[in-house]
Amino acid sequence: MNQESPKMKTLSLFRAAGLALVLTGLANGPALAGDSAQAQYEDMYQQAKAAQKRAASVEGEWRDIGKFLKKAQALAKKGDYEAAFKLARKAYIQGKLGYTQALSQQKVDWPSYFK
Amino acid sequence: MLKRIITLAGTLGLCLSLATPAQAGPKEDLARFQHFYLKRFPGVPLKEFANGVYAIDKVSRENWEAIEEFPPYEPYVEEGKEMWNTPFKDGKGYKDCFPDGPAIKADYPRWDAASKRVLTLELAINECRQAHGEKPLKYKKGPIAILTAYIAWESRGKPTHVVIPDDPDARAAYERGKRFWLARRGQLNFSCATCHAQNAGKHIRADILSPALGHTTHFPVYRSKWGELGTLHRRFTGCNKQVRAKPFKPQSEQYRDLEYFLTYMSNGIPLNGPGARK
Numbered sequence: 001m002n003q004e005s006p007k008m009k010t011l012s013l014f015r016a017a018g019l020a021l022v023l024t025g026l027a028n029g030p031a032l033a034g035d036s037a038q039a040q041y042e043d044m045y046q047q048a049k050a051a052q053k054r055a056a057s058v059e060g061e062w063r064d065i066g067k068f069l070k071k072a073q074a075l076a077k078k079g080d081y082e083a084a085f086k087l088a089r090k091a092y093i094q095g096k097l098g099y100t101q102a103l104s105q106q107k108v109d110w111p112s113y114f115k
Numbered sequence: 116m117l118k119r120i121i122t123l124a125g126t127l128g129l130c131l132s133l134a135t136p137a138q139a140g141p142k143e144d145l146a147r148f149q150h151f152y153l154k155r156f157p158g159v160p161l162k163e164f165a166n167g168v169y170a171i172d173k174v175s176r177e178n179w180e181a182i183e184e185f186p187p188y189e190p191y192v193e194e195g196k197e198m199w200n201t202p203f204k205d206g207k208g209y210k211d212c213f214p215d216g217p218a219i220k221a222d223y224p225r226w227d228a229a230s231k232r233v234l235t236l237e238l239a240i241n242e243c244r245q246a247h248g249e250k251p252l253k254y255k256k257g258p259i260a261i262l263t264a265y266i267a268w269e270s271r272g273k274p275t276h277v278v279i280p281d282d283p284d285a286r287a288a289y290e291r292g293k294r295f296w297l298a299r300r301g302q303l304n305f306s307c308a309t310c311h312a313q314n315a316g317k318h319i320r321a322d323i324l325s326p327a328l329g330h331t332t333h334f335p336v337y338r339s340k341w342g343e344l345g346t347l348h349r350r351f352t353g354c355n356k357q358v359r360a361k362p363f364k365p366q367s368e369q370y371r372d373l374e375y376f377l378t379y380m381s382n383g384i385p386l387n388g389p390g391a392r393k
Contacts, residue, residue: 059369061361062302094302105298108306110144113313114151 037081044088045072051095060102065091141279141289141379148380151312152328164329165387171316172323179391188264188337188389191344195265198258203247212243220263220270220386224277224375226285233288233371236263237346254365255352260335260344267335267388275332275386277379292376295369296327301360310354322393331378333390340393347374 035043048069055061068091075084152164156171169176199217202208213219223236237259241251252259279289296307310319311327318324334347348365351373355362363369 056361059363060300063356063359063361064302065361097302101299101304105300105306106294108294108297108299110147110297111308111313114147114308 037085038076041072041076041081041085041088044085044092045069045076048072048088048092048095051092051099055095055098055102058099058102058106060098060100062094062098065094065098068094140286144293145380145382149328149383152315152326155315156326161328162384164326164381165332165384167329167333167390167392168323168325170329171326175323175393182391186337187339187391188335188344191261191264191337192268192389193265195261195263195268198262199265203244203249205247207247209240209243212239212246216269217266218269218273220267220388221273221276224371224378226278226280226282226288226375228280228282228285231284232368233292233375235366235371235374236266237348238366238371254346255349256341256343256345260346263335263346264344264389267333267386270386271388272385275378275381275384277375277382279375279379288372289376289379291369292372292374295373296376301355301358303358305358307354327377327380329381329384331374331381332384332386333388333392335388336390336392338392344389 048065052061052065052069055065068087072084072087072091075081075087149161153159153161159170163170166176166179169179196217199209210216215222220236223239224233226232227234237252237254240259240262245251252262279285299306299309307327310324311330315324315326331347334350335344336350337344346365348370351370352362352365
């Protein structure tokens with residue numbers, strides 16, 4: 001994983017915030033900060049679904065992503081958007097990691113112990 | 116001094132030849148693969164690798180030999196024979212699809228040039244059934260494992276001899292299978308090779324990791340943990356899940372290609388299915 005310096009992190013955070021502002025401005029939608037927990041969850045869920053699909057497209061999906069998303073939906077149904085959001089975010093992160101992992105393995109060859 | 120230079124040049128040459136796998140094909144892979152295990156487990160002859168972990172661990176071997184005195188798969192072989200001999204609704208039978216049967220295990224997996232895919236025994240069985248108006252069987256356990264247990268039994272002693280024909284599509288399927296075996300996957304970031312090569316012979320929880328050489332000779336297998344027979348692709352599924360990767364469907368292209376590569380790596384080892392394992 002890439003190590004970011006704290007300074008870089010702050011910078012990219014600013015950039016992300018700036019981007020978010022621009023995007024919300026463009027979409028003319030409600031400000032992100034004011035979004036309901038439900039809307040935030042639903043957005044994260046969609047992103048997680050997309051990340052899952054992307055990982056699967058390179059044969060890199062991890063075992064529990066589907067389970068996390070199912071659980072998240074059940075929690076959301078009960079109105080616990082905070083817990084649902086956390087699970088969806090976990091699925092999203094795993095989707096990203098699985099995708100990156102699969103790409104990193106596309107050119108594997110015999111490891112050194114086989115030489 | 117001169118001698119030293121010559122040795123040095125020789126070593127360099129050797130390094131260079133090892134470092135240029137560009138021309139390496141299935142044959143070189145096979146030599147490399149088998150050499151690795153024969154060196155890792157000196158004194159274990161090639162054929163002995165058909166016995167999985169019992170080839171390399173004395174204590175587990177004693178338990179296994181006791182089990183093999185009353186093999187748990189025996190009733191299934193009988194049942195499979197009945198299946199083989201029971202005609203389909205249209206009056207035909209397996210023998211019409213497989214005239215050389217039932218001892219046909221060693222003919223699979225193979226490259227089917229017409230359909231451009233790896234044809235496994237299980238797939239061929241279901242295509243035979245469907246051609247005769249019968250429902251396909253599920254691929255992980257049950258009837259398909261019972262029928263193939265009989266076929267495996269009848270095929271005992273025939274050497275594994277998978278052919279990778281000189282056909283770019285076949286070669287691509289082989290390469291996909293090889294990459295599948297070598298690629299790290301899942302949250303644990305392990306490849307098949309991490310467990311069954313790099314760590315072969317070492318303990319993981321209550322198990323000793325078996326060498327991948329010989330992994331395909333004895334399927335279907337009766338596992339005490341399952342309490343029944345299971346197919347090779349059922350085992351693939353389990354090993355994928357262990358590293359928290361999402362498994363593929365049994366008989367998916369991914370698993371058929373993997374089977375193609377993995378079985379080829381055991382070329383020369385006689386078939387000894389069905390097997391019994393922990």
